[in-house]
Structure formats: C-alpha cells, structure tokens
Amino acid sequence: MSKILFISPSVQLAARAREIIAERSLEVEVQVASLKESKEIAARAVENGIKVLISRGGNASILQKCFAVPVIKVKLTSGCYIEAFEKIRSIEGPVAFFSVEEIQDNVKTLCYLMDVESNFYRFDNEMAAEDVVKKAVRDGNVLGIGGVVTEKYAGLYDLDYVTLENSREDIEMALDSAQQVLASLQREEIRRKSLQLQLQRYEVIFNYTHDGIIAIDKKGKVEVVNKQAEKILPLKNKPYEGQYIENILPSTKMHTVLRSGEMETDELMKVGNAIINTNRIPIIIDGQIEGVVATFRDIESIRISEQKIRSNLHKKGLASKYRFTDMIGESKAIQRAIRIAKGYAKNNSNILLLGEIGVGKEMFAHSIHRESRRRNMPFVVVNCANVSPVVLLADLQGYEEGSSPFGAKGHKEGMFELAHGGTLFLDKIEDAPLGVQALLLRVLEDNEVRRIGGDHVIPIDVRVIVSANKTLTKKIEEGTFLEELFYAISVLTLEIPPLRERGDDYLLLCSDWFRRSFGADFRKYEGKIKDIEEYIKGYTWKGNIRQLSNFVERVSVLLKNDMSVEEVVSTLPGLAHPADEKENVMLGKWTRAAVLEALSESKLNISRAARLLNCSRSTLYKKMDEFNIKITNGTT
Numbered sequence: 001m002s003k004i005l006f007i008s009p010s011v012q013l014a015a016r017a018r019e020i021i022a023e024r025s026l027e028v029e030v031q032v033a034s035l036k037e038s039k040e041i042a043a044r045a046v047e048n049g050i051k052v053l054i055s056r057g058g059n060a061s062i063l064q065k066c067f068a069v070p071v072i073k074v075k076l077t078s079g080c081y082i083e084a085f086e087k088i089r090s091i092e093g094p095v096a097f098f099s100v101e102e103i104q105d106n107v108k109t110l111c112y113l114m115d116v117e118s119n120f121y122r123f124d125n126e127m128a129a130e131d132v133v134k135k136a137v138r139d140g141n142v143l144g145i146g147g148v149v150t151e152k153y154a155g156l157y158d159l160d161y162v163t164l165e166n167s168r169e170d171i172e173m174a175l176d177s178a179q180q181v182l183a184s185l186q187r188e189e190i191r192r193k194s195l196q197l198q199l200q201r202y203e204v205i206f207n208y209t210h211d212g213i214i215a216i217d218k219k220g221k222v223e224v225v226n227k228q229a230e231k232i233l234p235l236k237n238k239p240y241e242g243q244y245i246e247n248i249l250p251s252t253k254m255h256t257v258l259r260s261g262e263m264e265t266d267e268l269m270k271v272g273n274a275i276i277n278t279n280r281i282p283i284i285i286d287g288q289i290e291g292v293v294a295t296f297r298d299i300e301s302i303r304i305s306e307q308k309i310r311s312n313l314h315k316k317g318l319a320s321k322y323r324f325t326d327m328i329g330e331s332k333a334i335q336r337a338i339r340i341a342k343g344y345a346k347n348n349s350n351i352l353l354l355g356e357i358g359v360g361k362e363m364f365a366h367s368i369h370r371e372s373r374r375r376n377m378p379f380v381v382v383n384c385a386n387v388s389p390v391v392l393l394a395d396l397q398g399y400e401e402g403s404s405p406f407g408a409k410g411h412k413e414g415m416f417e418l419a420h421g422g423t424l425f426l427d428k429i430e431d432a433p434l435g436v437q438a439l440l441l442r443v444l445e446d447n448e449v450r451r452i453g454g455d456h457v458i459p460i461d462v463r464v465i466v467s468a469n470k471t472l473t474k475k476i477e478e479g480t481f482l483e484e485l486f487y488a489i490s491v492l493t494l495e496i497p498p499l500r501e502r503g504d505d506y507l508l509l510c511s512d513w514f515r516r517s518f519g520a521d522f523r524k525y526e527g528k529i530k531d532i533e534e535y536i537k538g539y540t541w542k543g544n545i546r547q548l549s550n551f552v553e554r555v556s557v558l559l560k561n562d563m564s565v566e567e568v569v570s571t572l573p574g575l576a577h578p579a580d581e582k583e584n585v586m587l588g589k590w591t592r593a594a595v596l597e598a599l600s601e602s603k604l605n606i607s608r609a610a611r612l613l614n615c616s617r618s619t620l621y622k623k624m625d626e627f628n629i630k631i632t633n634g635t636t
C-alpha cells in the first residue's frame with residue numbers, strides 16, 4: 001500500500017504527476033481535490049496509514065496547518081510564469097497576481113523590468129479567493145494570473161486569466177523530497193521500535209529481577225524504584241519518584257557515593273530480620289557524576305530458596321551430602337588437597353580423584369560439586385565396582401519402553417540424564433568393564449546419550465568426577481582400561497593423601513566421631529574418651545579412614561559395655577610408631593564466599609560467624625578487610 005498521497009488542486013497537475021509516477025514506478029497515490037475537499041481526503045488517508053502528503057498552493061498550506069504528517073509542497077518556480085508573461089506582452093493595462101503565499105521576488109522584478117503595472121492579491125480560503133478576484137476587477141486589472149482556485153472566480157467575474165501550471169521539474173522535485181522524507185520516517189520508526197523493545201526489556205529485567213534497584217539523579221532525587229526494592233527495604237512516602245532519597249530512605253548512603261563517585265560493593269547490613277547485600281554504583285558520564293544506582297539483595301532469602309532446591313534434590317536422593325567445611329583435618333597434606341579441590345570446583349573440566357581405599361574420595365567429589373556453580377543441580381553417584389556390565393550400561397544409559405535388558409516394564413532415565421546440569425560421580429572407575437568404558441568415552445566426547453532402544457540422542461550437560469586407586473595405571477598398561485578414556489577423565493587430577501600422611505588428623509577425626517557416636521551420652525563417657533585419646537596421641541595411625549572409623553565404633557561399643565580404658569586400649573590394632581613430627585599448618589581455608597556465607601548464617605553476628613569459621617573475631621575482621629567485606633549499620 002502506498003504511503004504517499006499527492007493531493008492535487010488541478011486535474012492537469014494530477015495528470016502530469018501520474019505520468020511521472022508511472023514512468024518512475026513510484027508508489028504514490030494521486031487524488032484531485034478542491035480547497036474544501038482536501039482536508040477531509042487527507043484525514044481519511046492519514047487514518048489509513050498515509051505517512052507523507054504532497055500538494056500545492058492553498059491546499060498545501062491548509063494541510064500543513066491541520067496535520068502532523070509532513071506535507072511536501074510542489075513549488076511554483078519562475079519557469080511556471082513563462083506562459084503568463086507571453087500573454088502580458090500582448091495586453092495593455094494592469095495585471096493581478098493571485099496567491100496564497102508571497103509572490104517570489106524574481107517575478108516582481110520581471111514585472112518591473114518589463115514595465116508591467118502589477119497588483120498582488122493574497123488569500124487563504126475559498127471565500128477570500130472570490131473576494132480578491134472581485135477586488136482585482138474593481139481595481140481595473142485586465143488580466144489575472146494564479147492557480148485553479150482563483151481561476152474559477154475569474155471566469156465568474158469576466159476577468160481574462162492565465163492559470164499557472166507546474167513544470168515537470170517542480171513535480172519531480174516534490175516527489176523526490178516526499179520519497180526521502182518517507183525513507184527517513186521509516187528509518188526513524190525502526191529506531192523507535194528497537195528503542196521501545198530495549199526499554200521494555202529493561203523494564204521487565206528491572207521489575208522481575210530478584211534484586212531491589214533504586215536510581216537517583218545527580219541532585220539525589222529518586223528516578224526509579226523497582227518492586228523488589230519496595231519488598232526488601234522499609235521505604236517511606238510513596239510515590240518515591242522525584243523525592244530526595246533521604247525522604248524515602250532516611251539512613252541511605254547513596255548520596256555519599258554521589259559525592260565521592262566511588263563505587264561501594266558487597267556491603268552487608270541488617271534490615272529488620274533480613275541480611276541485605278548492597279552495591280552502590282555511581283553513573284559517570286564524561287567525567288561527571290550523573291547519579292547513583294544501588295542494588296539490594298536479600299541474601300537470607302536466596303539462601304532459603306537455595307536450601308529449598310537442595311532439599312528437593314535431597315528428597316530425590318540427588319543432592320551432595322558433604323561440603324569442604326565437613327572435612328576434618330588440619331594437616332598440611334589434607335589442606336593442600338582441599339585447596340586444589342576448591343580451585344577445581346570453579347572449573348568445569350572433568351576430575352580424576354586418586355587415592356587409597358577410604359581416603360575420602362567420595363567426600364571430595366560431594367564437596368567439589370557443592371562448591372561449584374552446579375551446586376543446586378543434581379549430584380549423582382554411580383559405583384562401577386562389582387556391578388555387571390549389563391546393569392551398569394542400563395543404569396548409565398537408561399532404556400526405552402520394551403528395551404529393558406532385564407525385561408522390566410516401562411522406560412528408565414539413565415544416570416547421565418538424571419545428572420543433567422549437575423555432576424556425575426563415577427566411583428571406582430578402574431573397575432568399569434570395557435563396554436561401559438567405551439560408552440563413557442562416547443558420551444564424554446559427544447555430550448549426548450542415547451537410551452537403550454531409543455531412536456534419538458539426548459543432549460546432556462554433565463560434569464564428570466571419577467575416583468580411582470593406583471591400579472588404574474596398571475590397568476592402562478595391561479590394556480584393560482582405555483587410554484583415551486583416561487585422558488578424557490583426567491583433565492584435572494587430584495591425589496588424596498592417605499591418613500598416615502596427615503599427621504595428627506586421625507586424632508581430630510576420632511574426637512569428632514566419638515562425639516557423634518555417643519551423642520547425648522557424650523558427657524557421661526567424656527573422661528574415658530579423653531583417656532583413650534591421650535593414649536593414642538603418642539602413636540601414628542597406620543590404617544585408612546575407614547579402619548579408623550571402625551576403631552572408633554568398636555571402642556564406643558566397648559565403652560558403652562562398661563569396659564575399662566585399659567581393656568579397650570589393649571585391643572588397638574591400627575596404632576604404630578610414635579609420630580615423628582606434627583603437622584598443623586592451616587592453609588587455604590579462607591574464601592570470600594565462605595566468609596560471606598558464615599556472616600549470612602550468623603545474621604551478621606561476628607562472634608557467631610567466627611565460631612562457624614573456627615577462628616577468632618580479630619582473624620575474621622582481618623579476613624573481612626582482606627576480602628573488602630564491609631558491614632554497615634544503616635539500611636543502605
């Protein structure tokens with residue numbers, strides 16, 4: 001549909017315009033209309049989507065006054081007067097020029113040079129047109145020159161008349177201008193729409209983010225407040241926009257950032273019962289502070305919703321059970337392993353955990369998952385030892401209806417599918433049969449899995465952590481473990497030290513397990529337990545963690561059966577030579593996230609947070625300073 005309408009006051013002009021439009025294959029509609037009709041026609045056209053109007057003389061002036069759309073005028077250039085001046089030369093007496101706008105100066109100059117007595121009459125509507133013609137006749141003019149409106153009245157009052165017609169160039173110029181105006185309007189429209197889209201997008205983000213947001217201008221007046229900010233903060237004096245920030249949030253610190261221009265991030269504060277994390281960011285344009293935007297996050301509620309997700313996963317048995325803080329051990333060896341594991345947790349590559357039986361490989365896998373970005377997604381454990389290849393394949397791949405290798409009914413999701421988005425822990429990978437190894441290699445390479453009997457592949461996003469003992473290398477040499485699979489799973493490798501290399505950690509483990517084993521009765525047996533602990537202090541534990549846990553269990557049973565300490569110690573098999581040296585160096589325990597979590601859990605109570613982190617208040621203050629964690633008393 002055409003977007004340009006040419007409203008012509010004369011039939012002749014319309015015919016010429018149509019000719020040019022057809023020649024140049026333009027999309028322009030042409031209509032002939034008198035001064036009276038043109039307004040109505042234009043109104044309808046604009047309603048139907050016309051974006052640009054073209055017209056001439058009085059019509060054009062009226063349309064310009066009445067409509068917001070651009071109106072392009074077909075101008076009467078000096079060339080239009082050639083015919084008129086030919087005629088003037090052949091007559092005697094004054095000549096009347098009729099026009100809506102001022103007659104061009106060069107026409108007046110020509111009259112002067114040709115010694116023509118000329119009178120100029122202007123009008124701006126139909127009635128005025130008749131009046132000016134009557135006046136011209138009364139004034140004794142012998143010839144009238146003008147457009148089609150006055151032509152009609154010249155005939156009526158018997159005035160000889162020359163109708164001015166536009167040249168081809170005049171029409172072409174108007175058509176070109178109209179095309180250019182339309183093109184720029186359309187460009188503007190596209191820009192406007194994309195701006196609107198962007199604005200709407202920001203509005204949605206602004207109102208549906210979990211963060212509260214407040215923006216103030218350079219005078220400290222509130223520009224916007226989102227819904228979350230209202231929920232999180234005790235704001236006063238609605239409506240907020242246009243008010244000084246202090247009026248709606250008296251203890252705000254946004255104006256200090258407005259003065260300093262320095263951003264303040266991750267400040268913690270207590271608002272009512274909630275712990276809020278705040279960022280205050282100055283908006284700086286060309287070196288000038290133009291305002292401040294502050295974001296607020298209720299960490300308590302985030303923690304609660306994360307807990308909800310985790311508890312759902314727990315219900316399904318797909319959540320990790322341990323985190324690094326559950327790990328007992330202060331030896332250099334275990335702390336080094338924990339530090340490396342925490343580094344691996346941030347990465348997304350597959351991990352190989354190497355270590356003897358019961359050194360805590362599975363506990364490390366759980367903790368790595370818990371520390372990783374995938375923490376709220378499933379953690380799935382698959383034991384590769386002592387399981388038949390058929391069962392293991394069916395467990396990993398899943399099967400479609402009617403394809404169960406055991407004739408079971410229905411379909412089953414495979415472990416890879418269950419672990420989607422999270423972590424799959426393959427325990428004792430060295431025992432995986434070759435067929436299973438081949439499947440694992442395929443899945444790890446392609447990131448997709450196909451159920452047994454399935455006809456389509458399922459894309460998966462899973463991080464794989466595997467555990468193995470030292471026999472893995474031997475199996476690769478023997479050819480019973482695929483070398484390619486080893487490379488795929490061992491991008492990051494962590495060797496977990498055996499308990500005998502962890503100094504006095506066995507004592508810490510014992511003491512923790514005794515507490516758990518005796519529970520509420522601990523106080524009753526505390527004396528005897530202390531004696532046992534004193535006794536084993538002089539020895540080095542030669543067994544692994546599992547043996548130590550069995551030892552604690554046995555001692556607990558014996559003590560509960562009223563055996564004396566002497567009797568109990570006589571049955572201690574795992575103890576050997578006295579420890580040569582004590583290793584008790586704390587390393588790598590501190591992360592910003594751990595400090596924030598402890599502060600959040602303790603509701604910003606420094607003493608409680610320090611207890612949670614197992615350190616003194618002054619150490620905690622030092623660490624908060626190091627990690628740039630500030631606690632303020634205000635609300636923002």
Ligand SMILES: Nc1ncnc2c1ncn2[C@@H]1O[C@H](COP(=O)(O)OP(=O)(O)OP(=O)(O)O)[C@@H](O)[C@H]1O
Pocket residue numbers: 326327328329355356357358359360361362363364427467509545546549
């Ligand atoms: N540092 C630790 N602190 C507290 N408990 C631990 C620690 N390391 C291991 N344990 C406990 O010891 C037991 C054995 O740990 P885990 O199952 O993680 O070892 P593993 O190396 O995976 O054993 P396996 O070789 O038999 O698969 C678990 O009950 C675990 O909770």
